[in-house]
Amino acid sequence: MPFSTLPHQTGFYRGKVRDVYSIGENWLIMLASERISAFDVILPRTIPFKGQVLNQIAAHMLRHCADVCPNWLLEVPAPNVSAGWRCEPFKIEMVVRGTLTGHAWRTYQSGKRILCGVPLPEGMQEHDAFPHPILTPSTKASAGHDEDITAEEIIRLKLATPEEYETICAYALALFERGRELAGKQGLILADTKYEFGKRDGKIFLMDEIHTPDSSRYFLAEGFDEKRRSGEKPVQLSKEFVREWLISEGFMGQPGQQVPEMTDERIQDISNRYIQLYEKVTGETFIPNPFSEEETFERMKECAERLVAENQSNG
Ligand SMILES: Nc1ncnc2c1ncn2[C@@H]1O[C@H](COP(=O)(O)OP(=O)(O)O)[C@@H](O)[C@H]1O
């Protein structure tokens, strides 16, 4: 969708995946696009229904975690749009890991036994569960790659005060616990995920998307142990299959590396996997977004008016 203006719009930011409209001083409207990023690079082709899947899973999860900590979401004016409180972001991504998967496994395999200051036990295999979920924060780079960071560095660099960081850590672990419960009810294992927090009115809020295939890794619980015992890969419902495909084609987002060709079949496969994940995670049948881009934009305009009119007093 081309950029155009909403009522009360005060800013616009095109993220890797979402278009973020600032409304007044206090609100955001986020349109989830069909763009897909991996290794912090936006891939050359878009994935049908990915924006809707992402947005609806995030909204579902934010609603089911609203009692764990305050979050930014106020309304979902269209299947691919969310609106809510604008927060002042902490420039860290709070990664929580239940299993030795993805980046943690790649780091472990390279021989390292400390991740973000957290010591890792010897003798672990890929996807083994940690004794307790671990926090492995990363920097939230405005450009380029996010990098692992320790709690000490976060405090030293004043990315959060010790008190704020303590609260954020407690929220992140509690959210992960809830995320695992919600996943478990749907026959899924939440392996790891990433949260972003910000401040509004002096209070810490959970912001951004949560528990989506872009920010999390899920496994099918059924067959997980059996597959691992027999040396097969457990079935993963997340973006990791995109990353693995890219790695197998020699692409890890490094300078000079070329994104492999995305065939129609590949696109369709990725789209199907996103839809499958939506149905699996929410337990609901996927209904393709009925709105055209114009209709969606109309809804965003009405939403912008509502945000300013209805939330003024407690904003
Ligand atoms: N409630 C919020 N307040 C302020 N910023 C937010 C909020 N929710 C999400 N964001 C930010 O909006 C952006 C969402 O778009 P995204 O495509 O994920 O961008 P990015 O490429 O920066 O990850 C992110 O930068 C995220 O940190």
Ligand SMILES: [Mg+2]
């Ligand atoms: Mg993001």
